[in-house]
Every structure is written in structure tokens, then in C-alpha cells.
Amino acid sequence: MAGKIAAIALNTFKEAVRNRVLYVLLFFSVVIMLGAWVASTLSIDDETKIVRDLGAGAINFIALLIAVFVGIGLVYNDLDKKTIYTIISKPISRWHFLVGKYLGLLLTIAVNVLFMTWIFCAVLYLRGYLAGDVMYEALYFVDDEGYLNYRGVFAHLFYLVWSAVKALVFGLLHVVMFGMEGVLGIPGAAATQGLFMTSVLTILEMAIITAFAVLFSSFSSPTLSAFMTVIVFIIGRLNQELYLFADTMVQRAGGMEALGGGQVVAYYFSVVAAHLSPNLAVFNQRRELAEFQDIQLGVMDISYGIAYTAMILTIAAIVFNRRNFK
Amino acid sequence: MAPVIEINGLSKVYVRDVIGFENGRLRVRLKDRRTVALKPLDLTVEEGEIFGLLGPNGAGKTTAIKILMGLHFPTSGDARIMGRPLEDNSVKAKIGFLPENPFFYDYLKGEEFLDYYGQLYGMDKASRRRRIPELLETVGLSHAAQLPLRGYSKGMLQRAGLAQALLNDPKVVFLDEPQSGLDPFGRKEVRDLILSLREQGKTVFFSSHILQDAEMICDRVAILHQGERIAVGALSEMLSAKVKEYEVGFSDVPKEIVEKTKKGAARFVERPNEYLAVFDKEDEARAAVRAILDANGMLESFIARKETLEEYFIREIEGKREAERAALANGGKS
Ligand SMILES: Nc1ncnc2c1ncn2[C@@H]1O[C@H](COP(=O)(O)OP(=O)(O)OP(=O)(O)O)[C@@H](O)[C@H]1O
Ligand SMILES: [Mg+2]
DSSP: OHHHHHHHHHHHHHHHHTOHHHHHHHHHHHHHHHHHHHHHHHOSSOHHHHHHHHHHHHHHHHHHHIIIIIHHHHHHHHHHTTHHHHHHTSSSOHHHHHHHHHHHHHHHHHHHHHHHHHHHHHHHHHHHHTSHHHHHHHHEEEOTTSOEEEOOHHHHHHHHHHHHHHHHHHHHHHHHTTTOGGGGTOTTGGGGTTHHHHHHHHHHHHHHHHHHHHHHHTTSOHHHHHHHHHHHHHHHHTHHHHHHHHHHHHHHHTSGGGOOHHHHHHHHHHHHHHHHSOOGGGGOOHHHHHTTOOOOOOHHHHHHHHHHHHHHHHHHHHHHHHOOOO | OOOSEEEEEEEEEEEOOSEEEETTEEEEOOSSOEEEEEEEEEEEEOTTOEEEEEOSTTSSHHHHHHHHTTSSOOSEEEEEETTEETTOHHHHTTEEEEOSSOOOOTTSBHHHHHHHHHHHTTOOHHHHHHHHHHHHHHTTOGGGTTSBGGGOOHHHHHHHHHHHHHTTOOSEEEEESTTTTOOHHHHHHHHHHHHHHHHTTOEEEEEESOHHHHHHHOSEEEEEETTEEEEEEEHHHHHHTSOOEEEEEEESOOHHHHHHHHHHOSEEEEETTEEEEEESSHHHHHHHHHHHHHTTOEEEEEEEEOOOHHHHHHHHHHHHHHHHHHHHHHHHHO
């Protein structure tokens, strides 16, 4: 059974990797990261803060788009093109298919998030190496007579290429060392602090969102599924604000009894939505990232993510078990 | 011995959603939401049989097969394969299924595709390695093993579909229109393949509207029309019990013999010095042959023509349609 689910997951990953949409999204993420770099040079605030904030935001946003578009597309394709016929008639249960598909999508998202993290770390390192003072120190020297000398165009070019290579290597180290490459004493490593953890949080967040994408596409059209998945994401992100909103409303009115008709509806809507939706706020620590504070990932958060995902997938399996394939 | 496939009162009524997409447009539908695709169907298929499910377009063949494969749930009735319910994975391990107009992951190469499906059957690496080239050979796709399915023609896809249905060396094979999309050679190959499956002791359940092909290989058939089973049985019984014709072809005979034969024949076709007489009764035909030979004429052919499945089919279905029209007309009057 595990072998069959793994086979489905790996095939899903294969399918996703050959999906053109994925590359468009990845390209887009690189554009945002470079854009963040440019934007930071125009800012008067602490530059690194802005780059880190925008970059991590880009990774999160692109991961969401992958979960929504690639995720829904792959489930829908199987139903629409009827590949599902020959799969479901093999000795597997329907939920094996669903879970395999889900795990394949999650693998796709994880690999892509880590890939984007690598590229983003490389951008941060490169940004450090090309910073004015660092670069001038490498390219100019003061000779014996006290004159300032330029090392020449070739040295300049070499410096650029060498910086890029170093940035890519150190960026990769960040990912494979779980964000701990700083202990090697790599120059400029401080800029990437906390990024790996932020990406792990993004993957956990997308684990929940992808479960919803699979749930919705197990019974509705792709457009509607995409729409509903994005709504869940937004409500999940605003989860805490919804409670706050409901409370504030009651306080302002001076008690539940004083609420008007429309307000009562708004109150219950907010409270119910807040209760049902996943609390995604715990996975969003971009403020802490920007401030170079520690990113918190507790056992509770991980357990919460897994339990919530399992619940949604169970519902998806129940829905999927009952449907006729057109 | 218990039948391999038992179908008891299986029926399917499709009910369309009130709000749904039709031809890409959102539409609200309040009337005509129900389609009776299959009226309660009873069938049994014995081990080692080639069973043909025949009928015109929209007769309900695919619907029946989809229910058997657990892709659709029946509105009523149930079915068993090898004595067990359909959704049982131990049953699925022993069957093969080729859907109509199959589609597979087109980014996979032929071999990769079969390897993936082999894993779904739970085959280990060694048996996949052994089985896959063998099967590609059987369906005539050895040359395309390394080609992505995207580059396959319709007939090649159909062959790939056949290969995946046979991966697990199944006991029962379900084929929905296995010959669609194939050229005459391909159709013959599929016929031979089905016959060889029977030789290996497998049971084959297939649907088709290509009657000549079905006629050549089926042991028994069921005929569906508008979701209803209008006939079932061994082909030999179904056809030979029906009216036979005798065709007598001849030439080089005197005028009066031609006239005499023409008078006795049910139908008569005349070409310059070439005649074809069709008789309903055997003794009439024999008498005509005798007369021709006595007159030193040339007997070109003497054929006892059995009814083809196609003729049977058209007659039965025409009869149904006639009866419906009559019923409708009566209903209109009263
Ligand atoms: N998903 C569906 N929803 C509504 N009606 C359907 C659906 N699938 C099939 N039908 C209807 O059920 C009837 C039987 O269709 P089915 O596909 O079983 O016919 P068939 O015998 O396989 O025909 P063909 O030879 O064309 O493949 C048709 O009238 C068809 O319109
Ligand atoms: Mg059909």
C-alpha cells in the first residue's frame, strides 16, 4: 500500500515538474527577488530588512500560487482526461489515489520552496559582495607610492563571477544545512538568518492549503476550487483579526444584546469563520524575520498543521469515495 | 461452477445538476434532468468465455462497464466479479480494464507508463522488467517503448491501453470498444489477441458496435438498446434459429430455365449471362440447382447464407423502434 501511494506521489511530482506553469512561477519569484534588491537600494530605511521581507513574501506568495494552480490543475486533469479510470481500476482504493496525489503535490511545493530559498539566499549573499565598500576594497588597492589603483576590467569581471559562484554555493549551504551555515564563519551569512525556518513554515502552511485545494477539486470545477482555496488562505491569515473584530464590535455596542441585526450576522460569521478556518497566523512570522528575531516553530504548531491537514484530507477522501467519475 | 461475472438488476439513471456547465456555459436546468442509461440488467458470464456487449451508440454499454469497474455507482442492483463485490481490491488485482478512448499521462514514455501502472498493481521490479517488454511486443509497440505517449497515434494509444490492461496477467479482461481507432490490421490483431486470451483460459468481456468483429470471436453476446437488454445468448443459437437464405449463382443456361428459376426465387438478380437467385426454402434451392445442372448450365455458387449479426441487430432494433412509434401513435389517439 505504501509503495503504491509512493508511486502515485512520485508520478505526480514528475507531472508537476513537467508543468510549464511551474517554471513561469519560479521565474516570477526570481524577478520579485531581484526587484526587492533594486527597491532596497532606493529606500532610506534599513535596506536588508526590506529585501528579506519582500523576498520571504515572494517565496510565500509563489508557493501559494503553486499550491493553487499546479495543485488543482493536476487533480482536475486526472478527472477531466479520465486518466483516473485506469488508476482507480487498479488494486488501490480511492483514498490511496488522493493521498498519493496530495503527497506528490506537497513534495513539489517543498522542493520548489527550498529551491526559491536557495536562490534568495544567493541573492542576499551576492548583494553583500557587491555592496559598494566590499567591492571597492576588492577592486582597488593603494600602491607603495600611496596612489589608488584599479585592478582592471578582468579582475572586475572575475570578481563578479566569483561572487556569483560563492553566493550560489553559500546559498545552497544554507538550505542543506537547515539555515546553520553561519557556524562555518561564512562572510555575509548574517543576512540569511532565519530564512530556512521561514521557508519551513511556508511549507507547513502550504501543506494545509494544498489539502484544501485537493478537497475542493475533488468535487468542484477548477476555477471554483481555486477561488475557494484562496478564500480559505485569506480567512486563515486573518484568523486572529476575525476574533478581534467580533470582540471589538461587541465592546463598542456595549454587550451582545445591543448589537443590531446586521451586526449579529457579522459577529457570528466572523466567529464561525475564525473557528473553522486554519489558524495560519502561526506560520507567518515575517515581522520577526525582518527584525532578525528568532523564528518560532513549536511542536504544537507542527502537530496543529498535521492534524488539520489530516482532517481536511479525510473529508476529501469521504467526498471522493462517493462520487461518480463522469 | 460459479459465473465469473454476475450482474443482478443493475441500472443507472443519470441525474444532471440543476446548475451546471454544459458545453462550457453555465446553465440552469429544471426539466429533463434524468437520463435512463441502463435499465435493470441481468447477465452472467462464465469462465473462459468471450462475451460481447453490443448495441448502437448510447445504448448503455460504457455505462454498464463503468459500473462494473467501480467508476460509477449503480442506481439499483449489484454485480459481482469472481464472487466478490466490485470495490474489493483483491478483485481489482485479477482484472484488466481498457476504457473507451483511453487517455494516459502523455509525458510518460511507453515503458515508463507501463512501469508506473505495474507499480499500481503491486508488481515488483523484477516482474515489471520481465513483463513490460513482453507486453509491448504483444501489442506491437516495441518500437515506441522510448517515445512519450504524447507522440502516440490514436491506434498506438489504444494498444498501450491494451498493454496496461494485461500487465497483471488478469483472469478477467474488460475492454470497452477495444477496436475503436484501429485500422483493419489493428482490428485483426486485437481479434487474434482476444482469441489468444481465451486460449490462456481468461474471460473477456468487451463492448463493441463493430458487429463483424464481434461475430467472429464472441461465444455469447448481449444486445443493448436504449439501456435495455433486448437479446442475450450464444451467437450460434441466436443466428441459426433465424431465417436462412440460399443463394444460387449460375450462368450459361437456356432462356426457359432462367425464367423458371426466376419464378420460384424469392429474389433474383440478373446481369448479362450471369444470374443470382435467392431462395427461402432449401428444397426449392436444390430443385433449382438440379434444373440448372440438367440443362448443362454452369453452377457458379451455392451458398446457405446465415443471418449476420448485423442483420439480426438491425431487424431487432427496427422492430423495437416500430413498436415504440406505434405505441406513441396509440397514446396520441386515446
Ligand atoms: N455522465 C453522464 N451524465 C448524463 N448522461 C450520461 C452520462 N454518461 C452517459 N450518459 C447517457 O447515457 C446513455 C448511455 O451512454 P453510454 O456511454 O453508456 O453508451 P454506449 O453504449 O457506450 O455508447 P457508444 O457506443 O457511443 O460508446 C446515453 O444516452 C448518454 O447520453
Ligand atoms: Mg461507449
